[in-house]
Amino acid sequence: MNNKTVSLNRRNFLYGAGVALALPKFETFAAKTPDLKSAPKRFVSVYHPDGVGLPLKTDPAWEDWSWFPRGGERDFELTKVLDVLQPLRSEITIYSGLSHPAARKIHGHSNADQYLTGAATGGHGAYQNSISLDQVIAAHAGEFTRHSSLVMSTNGGIGGPRGAQTQSFNREGRPIPAQNKPKQIFDMLFVTSGKDARARLSRSKSALDFLIANTRSLGQELSGHDQQTLQQYLDAVRDTEIKLAKAQQWIDTPVPQVDTMHLKLDADPKEARFYFQTMYELIYLSFLSDSTRVATFQLGRENGEGPHDLLSKAVGLGNAHGLTHDVKKPDGWKNLGTYNRYQAEEFGRFVQKLKDTSEPTGQGSMLDNTFAMHGSASSSFHLSRNYPIISAGGKNLGFKNGRFLKFGTGNEDNQAGAGIVSDAGWRGKIEAEELPLACLFVTVLQKLGLDVQSFGGSTETLSGV
């Protein structure tokens, strides 16, 4: 185990980019963890639209640029797309054969909406979504932290129905706006801007005081029986008071001190590498300081647009969405694979950092207490099946890594839907049987300690995870 938690290498985490964030003394971060007995259990999901490259076996590009590994559960071999994760091999799991049943015949352009929810969001007409996985976790884990979750995307906001720019949806299935400006996220996490919040809180408190007094005087005019009914209302107000007191505590607690000198908070998707690294860095810092235990990050937007299409500039390619369309052109598979490789590389950098940091208030590394997911709800070209998913970490939560897990039947070599080069490919016949991704979500929820039996219509866990 690496115990050099406050070492210099942690101070220079944006390797080679000339950017560094000087962390203050470690105590600042540890100071306000409310639950010291057990380490925080964390969840992060990173979503990339547009899926991955799946050339046919007969295609010369198959050898190097097919996303899924080859081989068995333990002896799997990574292709060039994921070889950047080779050093982390023992910390990751790669999945195949998972998808949300309700979306298997939906065009991939609508997929970001349902990746974490599993809802039947459809392709046209009226729209209804449901709660996302991270928000189920946040409702529980948020009790312990200043922010119940961190919701980020490159494009920001909510997007539109079937064109989501956020991965997170609340209990009513309404989108939660994602933040996309590093400076704003940083300020929210680490700079007190409590003036408004303080005033709002004080107003709420006065209102509650009034309501309690008013309820008491109403109670005196009611029969004994009715007073008992009213007691429920009074209890509800009291519970709210306790929540406000907690919110007040957070307002009064100084935010963790972070030196921004070398953090590139004005990073822009145009400089995709800086931007990705800064966003990942913000997730890392928010976890390290226990400001939140839940985060989602959407890289781009299905169907491309604005910031999304700039992301591939990091590897010298333009028009990220177009890469999926251009696989039939010379070097097409290679270009898409190179872009996916770069996404995996940045994810790997983030995972490595969690691995290199000791858990401030518990055993092992931060990675051991974090379940980190990286994936898309399309595989081959707008095809909403066989999601390419990588997870990392979670050893202390009961996850066993270093594996390539194949689920379902009839697609052992991941060739179903491979080689699609036309925009109509998503309509293709369902050739293989896949398992609902929500089974993995139920497993994740349970391993994170939630007493949950079902999610997104699935009541089963995924065996072998």
Place this chain on the structure above:
Amino acid sequence: MNPCLMNTLKITILLVLVLVSASPMLAVGEDAKATPLQEVREFGRKKSRFLQETIGDTLAIRAIPKANLSDFHNSVGSLLEKHCVACHGPQETKAQLRVDKLNPDLLTGSDIERWREVYGVLSNSEMPPEGEPDYELADADRRNVVAWLSDELNKASLVRRNTSEHSSFRRMTKYEYNYALQDLLGLPFTFVDTLPPETASEDGFKNSSRMLQMSSMQFETYRDIGLEALKKATVHGERPEAVTYIISPREEMEKASEKKKAEFFDQNDKNYASNKNRQHLFNQQTGKGLRYSGGTWTPVADAVSGETPAVSPVVVVLPRSHELKLNLGRFLPDEGTMRVRIRAGRTTMEADEYASLRLVFGAHTSNNANFSQVVSERDILVTVQGDTPQFIQFNIPLSEIPRNPFRKLSTTFPRRDELLSIRNVSNAHNKKEPLCVLIDYIEITAPYYDQWPPDTHNSVFVGSSHRSDEEKYGREVLTGFMERAWRRSVSSQDVDPLMALFAKYRSEFTNFEDAMLEVMATVLAAPEFLYVTQKVSASHSPNPQTISDTELASRLSFFLWCSIPDDELLQLAHQGTLTDPRVLNAQVKRMLADSRSHRFSQTFVQQWLGLDGLKSVTHVTDSSLREAMQEEPVAFFNEVLECNSSVMDFIHSDYVMVNERLADHYKIPSVFGPHFRKVKIGSQVNRGGILTGAAVLAMNSDGTDSHPLKRGIWLLEHVLHDPPPPPPPNVPEVDLTDPEILKMTLKQRIADHRSKPACISCHAKIDPWGIAFENYDALGAYRTQVENKAVDATSSLFNKQELAGIEGLKRYLLTDRQDQFARSMVHKMTAYALGRPLSFSDRADIDGMTSQFRKRGDRLGDLIDLIISSEIFHAK
């Protein structure tokens, strides 16, 4: 005489009567079958015990149940002794159960949970264990013990439920809260999506005080919703600039003419017949036409809205199910009303065809994804001829519909435009002269305000001469608002603490109104808004058990409007005249005539009949059929209410309430149009009343076929108010892998299941009722055959009464069950009116009301009057 003693006496008399009248079983045999149901109804009415003069008004047909100890001592006890005590007694005490020590009085004793376990294992034949020949329980004996236990358990739960006193003090339901905000603020929006749904009581009612809980999550949501609603009702600053779009088919035609590619057709062309069935632009003077789906518009600068230009010969011809697509760009404001005026007429005026307009709004969110939603509240019929078109107007609240979230982007992708479609919803029959809608002018204005500030604003921030004095004006605003929200007069004592709150808030806001809204949101989070109160009267009050006049106003309005009282009711309450019977009657008439009373028929019927069940079935895939199914019982109830007809119409009527879609489903010819109307069905008995409504039959089916058990339970619970006991735990499913069972018809399968000694006691009371409905399939359509076999819908009730299908069922109910149904109606509606479960102590009131109700001819309108003038309605 002691009233309790009197009741006991009456019960005794009654029991004797019941026995006497029950003994000569009234056979509804072949002879009676010839009698029309109308005569059966009159005959059955004469048998009513409630109409017997000698029994009087406080007759009680239902005694408080007592434990049946004699059966226990005579047989059940000794059976248990013989078959159970060896292992569950003093020698051996397996599972820590001493059967010999269990108190046989389940109603007052404390062993009910252990009895429930005994019931479970006996009814599932798990005990006595197999392979113990000494203790084997014969079928007849098992039947005996299970029947006794099932009865006793059922009585015990009834007693438990009914002996506790229930109060009408409760919070508003989710839907009442929504209506209350709508009425208080004058906004027809849905505010309550974020509140959790309500749970229904055993009676099926969601407004039952016992079920309405409050949590902190809910409380916080109320606060948020209240503030949000107030913000929507009020406005800031100057009147916003409106945008107006003018869509003129004439100009569209002119524009098209300038294009070289335009392919015009002529009404004299050979293939004109095919073109005129398409959506197109058409010049009625020249006979020239051009295919047309819609276009893109920008607002017209300086356009005046509300104009009536001369009728143009050039029109858009919109055939059945077609849509005129209007791309409105990204110019619509975020809030306010979008007023859409469409001048339209019909090509033909055949009586068997209709056409109506519907608005759909949406956007494209990426290349292959879009969303769209119907935004008009209801379709509006086009009723006039095309050459004399009339304006049809829709008012769409822009803040309440799904908008294009990208409309404010500075880049052009994703698309920023918003699309409004006008759809022709019609039953046009594909005639030689097709029925199409002709549109010659469309005008869209947003935000549209009648006046500035709008009424919703002025009713919160009232006009006043004290406007410049914030303290004085604030007090005035707050007093008026509180009196409406809290439904009572408020004193300065009530207002002072809220003015203190205002003083505290004021400095944090730039203007008076915003600070005031925060204070008013607190008024809306207070229990006096959220709860339907009944306060303890002052000690010197003449009627301490009676609710106050203002509380009466609320009870009335929550009963008939699902909402808070209006100014007129409150004023009468303040004057102290609302309790005057004449005033009260006049108010009830006024309230029922008001459109808000539709909420009453809607919610009461839905909850009374448990129509939520239709939402959870998936086999009704045709949405227009589903909507019609859902609407039918409500329309039927409204018809009976408006005509003040007898509630026996619910059992059977010689008319149905249908629209075209439902009439088609029922195979009733010549009903055209989407609206519900009364249609006479003569002596036909397969329809008429609510029992044979498609909604009830469809929701009580298993998705592919009828479900007699569900239908039987439904009838017992909702119509006869005699719910069967719940099934024992872990009932085994019917084994469909057994080839013997697979061979049987449904009815035989049910009979097979029923013949099991452990099941018979309950199923004998349920199944026969449901089998009588066998002529209706899973969608409630009438059938005479199932899988090539004739439907067998005859069954025999536990009292040996034969039921020959639906006709037999209706006959039997009308002959022998009128009293039970009438009392059930009184019970259900009273429980709903009071917003609480009824208990044993209410039964004398219910019986008294039932007696009056029957004497006055079972009329639904009278029932409402009876309830409202009853003592129980005015009591705390």
